[in-house]
Amino acid sequence: MKDHAPPHASQARRGPLERGRSTTSPPWPDAPVLAEVWRSGFLESVHRGALVVVGPDGEVRWSAGDVDRPVLPRSANKPVQATTYLAAGWRPRSGEELAVAAGSHTGEDGHRDLAATVLAAAGLGPEALGCPPALPGHEPTRAAWLVAGREPERLAMNCSGKHAAMLAACVAAGWPTQGYLARDHPLQQAIEARLAAAAGEPVAAVVVDGCGAPQHGLSLTGLARGTGSLVAAPAGSPERAVADAVREHPWYVAGTGREDTDLMTAVPGLLVKGGADGVHVAALPGRGAVAFKLDDGGDRGRAPVLAAGLRLLGVDAGALSRWTVTPVTGGDGVVGEVRAAAVLLG
Incomplete structure (x- = not known):
């Protein structure tokens, strides 16, 4: 792999909502183009962002853009978060339960049933979930619900597996289930500490995620380092247990037709986890990890950039x-076509 120094960050681009008030977010840098959209031979659009590759030792091997700037990894944090539930004393009864705890499912029948099973084993029901009600993300399931006039449900929300495992961890540890999403709750304090330790850096910000849980800001380098540590962990450790469950049961991590599911099926040993707003992380034993964020937060450039990043990992x-x-x-x-930009192709 070649080394590529990230460009110097520019002055912040301040919009009307930022002017005249302080912000805890660092200035937004000028970022390189990571993906290009070509239509009939015409370059129609580009997607800018940052990408980092770390080796098995967690050291940066390649980067483009400002990979030290904190971002919100969103659901890409989930695999590392899941190790906290095991450390708290939760004992999932199957690898599938651990996979759905680290996943962002699409609300298919098997996803909802498994999240409900995790809750029932802890003596709880769906009403204990703190995530908002939602319709399934899986289009055929969603269409069937709409035709039947079925209302949104908390179990159908893509983070219900995570929330079910959070509640099960609270029961196992003897912590209160009420208020389990508050930042000062023992579970959330443990999650914050675990993410920082795995990333090798302090958590830069704590905000409210789409599911209502605390969301922790990390650099892309820290995100890659933490996720890479899961696949490099020794057998029998909580970190390795999460990595193995996610890779062995990718359908519970994402769902039918999702790129995370299909990539983990296609590439042996690969762990992949996407997050909202243009974030993705992947790790491979003996190779390291790659993480990126697309500045526009969209999905259109995600797959080509992820594929290019995996090639940099040696896939x-x-x-x-x-x-x-x-x-x-x-x-x-x-x-x-939408394709990776030249900066990623060498």
């Missing part, structure tokens, strides 16, 4: 061909 390009480019359509056909 064979043939195994990634499905994700290397994604089609741009026009009329009844494909007229272009």
Whole structure:
């Protein structure tokens, strides 16, 4: 792999909501183009961001953009978070339960049933969940619910597996289940400490995530380092238990047709976890980890950038061909593609 020094951050681009008031977020840097959108030979759009590759030792091997600036990893934090539930005394009865605890499922029947099983084993029901009600993310399941007039449910929310495991960990540790999402709750304090330890840096910010739980800001380097530590951990450790469960049961981590599910099925040993707003992290034993964020928070450039990052990790390009480019359509056909930018291709 080649070394690539991140460009110097520019002055903040201040919008009307920022002017005249303080902010805890650092200035937004000028970032390199990571993905390009080509339509009929015309460069229509670009997606900027930052990407880092760390080795098995956690040291930076390659980077583009400001990879030390704190970001919100969102659900990409979940695999490291899940080690906290085990440390608190939760004993999942299957690898599937541990996988859904670290996942962002699509609300399919098996996802909701398993989250309910985790709760029932702890003597709790869906009413204990602090995540908001939602419709399933899986389109066929969602369509069936809409046709049937079925209301949103907490179990269908993509983070219900995480919340069920949080509650089960509270029961196991003897902590109160009421208020389990408060930052000063013992569980959330343990999660914050665990994320910082795995990343090798202090948590930069704590905000409210989409599911209502605390969300912890880390640099992309810290995110990659923490996730990489899971696949490098010794057998029998909580870290390795999470890594093994996620890789062995990827459907419970994401769902049918999701890139995390399909990538972990296609590439042996790979751990992949996406997060909202353009964040993704992946790790491979003996190779290290890659993490990136697309500045616009969108999904369109995600797959090609992830594939390019995995190639930087040493994953064979043939195994990634499905994700290397994604089609741009026009009329009844494909007229272009979304692809990784030259900075990622060497």
